[in-house]
Amino acid sequence: xxxxxxxxxxxxxxxxxxxxxxxxxxxxxxxxxxxxxxxxxxxxxxxxxxxxxxxxxxxxxxxxxxxxxxxxxxxxxxxxxxxxxxxxxxxxxxxxxxxxxxxxxxxxxxxxxxxxxxxxxxxxxxxxxxxxxxxxxxxxxxxxxxxxxxxxxxxxxxxxxxxxxxxxxxxxxxxxxxxxxxxxxxxxxxxxxxxxxxxxxxxxxxxxxxxxxxxxxxxxxxxxxxxxxxxxxxxxxxxxxxxxxxxxxxxxxxxxxxxxxxxxxxxxxxxxxxxxxxxxxxxxxxxxxxxxxxxxxxxxxxxxxxxxxxxxxxxxxxxxxx
Numbered sequence: 594x595x596x597x598x599x600x601x602x603x604x605x606x607x608x609x610x611x612x613x614x615x616x617x618x619x620x621x622x623x624x625x626x627x628x629x630x631x632x633x634x635x636x637x638x639x640x641x642x643x644x645x646x647x648x649x650x651x652x653x654x655x656x657x658x659x660x661x662x663x664x665x666x667x668x669x670x671x672x673x674x675x676x677x678x679x680x681x682x683x684x685x686x687x688x689x690x691x692x693x694x695x696x697x698x699x700x701x702x703x704x705x706x707x708x709x710x711x712x713x714x715x716x717x718x719x720x721x722x723x724x725x726x727x728x729x730x731x732x733x734x735x736x737x738x739x740x741x742x743x744x745x746x747x748x749x750x751x752x753x754x755x756x757x758x759x760x761x762x763x764x765x766x767x768x769x770x771x772x773x774x775x776x777x778x779x780x781x782x783x784x785x786x787x788x789x790x791x792x793x794x795x796x797x798x799x800x801x802x803x804x805x806x807x808x809x810x811x812x813x814x815x816x817x818x819x820x821x822x823x824x825x826x827x828x829x830x831x832x833x834x835x836x837x838x839x840x841x842x843x844x845x846x847x848x849x850x851x852x853x854x855x856x857x858x859x860x861x862x863x864x865x866x867x868x869x870x871x872x873x874x875x876x877x878x879x880x881x882x883x884x885x886x887x888x889x890x891x892x893x894x895x896x897x898x899x900x901x902x903x904x905x906x907x908x909x910x911x912x913x914x915x
Contacts, residue, residue, distance in 0.1 A: 601887065605880045609873075613666070616872045617659050620865040627651070627675065627863045649675070649866065662869070671870035675862070680870035683855060690762035691851035694843075695836035697764075697771025698778065703829065705775075706782030707822075713783070714790035715813060725787065729780035741773045741846040758848040770847040774840050778832050782825060789821035796820075830886030834879040 628637045628645050637645075646652040650661055665672060671680035713725035732740070748769055749757040755769035793799065794817055802812050841853040848854075852871060859867035 598884070598888075601884050605884075608880065609876060610663070612876045613663070613869070613873050614659055617662060617869050618655065620868050621651070621658060622655055625863060627865065629863070631675075666873065671873060672866040674859070674867045674870075675864045680867055683867065684852065684871060684874055687851050687855050690767070690849060691837065691853070693762065693764060694767050694771055694774060694840070694849065694851060695833070697767055698775035698836050699829070699833060701772055701775030702778035702782050702832065706779040707786055707818075707825070709779070710783040710786035710790060711813060711818060714787045714794070715809070717791060722787075725783055729783050732776055732780040737773070737777060737840075738842050738846065740776055741770070741843055744769055744773050745846060760848050760850065762850060767849070770843050770849060773846075774836065774843045778829075781828060785828060786821055786825050789824060790817055793817040793820050826886055826889050830882050830889075833885075834875075834882035837875075837878045837882070 626642075627649075628642050631637055631645075632641065643652075650658050653661075662672065669681070671684070673679050674683065709725050709729075713722040716722050745757055748754045756766045759766035759770055790813075796817075799812060799817060802816060837852075840851075841857050843849070844851045844853040845857060852875075856868065856871050858864075859871065
């Protein structure tokens with residue numbers, strides 16, 4: 594397992610370099626003047642524009658700019674934005690809020706999604722099964738900004754159960770945005786787990802367990818649900834990376850000072866340093882989330898162990914011992 598982790602970490606290096614290069618080119622190779630509007634309605638003086646471009650290496654070729662950025666990145670420096678603030682400090686101030694929002698949304702999709710799918714899978718063809726299928730389809734078909742606006746109107750303004758905005762970033766203020774953000778993933782998790790659960794219920798090992806007199810609840814919790822969660826873990830791991838990257842739409846609706854709102858503001862202000870630094874951090878989060886998912890495969894299914902020297906089959910271990 595240790596060799597597999599080291600190999601995966603080494604594979605992250607070219608992926609990180611490739612993705613950051615693409616993002617860097619897309620941000621800094623696009624036409625436009627980042628100094629536009631920085632001097633009010635009047636155009637900035639040529640001396641100011643020249644000093645600005647020299648400070649941020651905009652007067653150099655694109656490959657040279659990327660090389661300088663990569664050199665800073667190796668030292669943990671994501672650069673300084675166009676307002677004199679370090680990107681690391683800006684992300685550090687906003688990531689705790691995004692992490693809280695992601696944790697709430699992830700708990701919503703795991704708990705509600707899996708419980709609803711198990712309930713529907715066990716009672717296939719009954720009312721609860723059709724209710725889960727229809728409700729999940731409705732949630733999937735509605736855009737997230739519509740769900741967020743309706744939740745804000747109903748539960749925030751009319752009923753007063755939750756704050757309308759979550760500007761302070763507290764756990765209580767993030768409950769409603771977390772429910773909205775996790776609603777779409779709940780529908781996907783419920784449908785995916787239900788389909789895999791029904792497929793595994795027809796497997797031979799389930800019929801063997803029934804023949805041995807094992808209770809239905811134990812069959813579901815110990816056998817079928819565990820095997821059904823393998824593709825679900827893949828989706829949850831991908832979604833965890835997306836949630837940790839911030840939700841631009843949800844954070845804009847509820848005025849959350851998180852990573853998504855920071856990226857949106859940086860794009861509007863044409864702050865390329867902030868955009869590239871934030872996206873680089875998000876790429877790292879995605880890579881680590883995918884590594885965590887691969888490691889969880891070995892927990893759910895021992896047959897998918899990655900290091901054959903440590904997790905070899907029993908006869909192979911006997912041969913080496915002999």
